[in-house]
Amino acid sequence: xxxxxxxxxxxxxxxxxxxxxxxxxxxxxxxxxxxxxxxxxxxxxxxxxxxxxxxxxxxxxxxxxxxxxxxxxxxxxxxxxxxxxxxxxxxxxxxxxxxxxxxxxxxxxxxxx
Amino acid sequence: xxxxxxxxxxxxxxxxxxxxxxxxxxxxxxxxxxxxxxxxxxxxxxxxxxxxxxxxxxxxxxxxxxxxxxxxxxxxxxxxxxxxxxxxxxxxxxxxxxxxxxxxxxxxxxxxxxxxxxxx
Numbered sequence: 001x002x003x004x005x006x007x008x009x010x011x012x013x014x015x016x017x018x019x020x021x022x023x024x025x026x027x028x029x030x031x032x033x034x035x036x037x038x039x040x041x042x043x044x045x046x047x048x049x050x051x052x053x054x055x056x057x058x059x060x061x062x063x064x065x066x067x068x069x070x071x072x073x074x075x076x077x078x079x080x081x082x083x084x085x086x087x088x089x090x091x092x093x094x095x096x097x098x099x100x101x102x103x104x105x106x107x108x109x110x111x112x113x
Numbered sequence: 114x115x116x117x118x119x120x121x122x123x124x125x126x127x128x129x130x131x132x133x134x135x136x137x138x139x140x141x142x143x144x145x146x147x148x149x150x151x152x153x154x155x156x157x158x159x160x161x162x163x164x165x166x167x168x169x170x171x172x173x174x175x176x177x178x179x180x181x182x183x184x185x186x187x188x189x190x191x192x193x194x195x196x197x198x199x200x201x202x203x204x205x206x207x208x209x210x211x212x213x214x215x216x217x218x219x220x221x222x223x224x225x226x227x228x229x230x231x232x233x
Contacts, residue, residue, distance in 0.1 A: 040217035049223035097217030
């Protein structure tokens, strides 16, 4: 199975500042035939299912604010929130969909400093 | 607009079978471009993919090794839904269970989640 490891486990950032979350996969999730990274980022708030933010590692889902961006390729990926808003307090997860079993990172809890 | 509506009991006794159903609206369980998954979430195991069913000229299933001996995911074309059956449950199977279309893809949709507690 591909293991997804996020860092840090928790993060406190001041309003308006940048938040950066990292995700590392145990093997490459870049599919050479289409040059796509099979990596998604989710945001989860209490009592709700995860909400898709980013797919193909860097494509923002429709309706997601442009302060959210994804980058990286191969085995190393980053989710960046350029200017933290109060409503961004949540747990963030990365997930690969390269091959089954799909696996998730352990989550990063983002709080306001 | 695709929507997934979950149903099923929130309490299951140890050694019994956990059964949940996911009703699909706005899409077809027989779609040849979608896969229908079950994912669970617990504090101890995090988000865990359990398995999927999908149709490409015939029906296929994939299951996680951790539950492979105990799980069945079945499509029901007459009701446009799919189900999860997990046998011989223990308290370790206590979790929020989600039905999900295409996790990770732009077409993904998640059900509302069902908290299932395994307890006598």
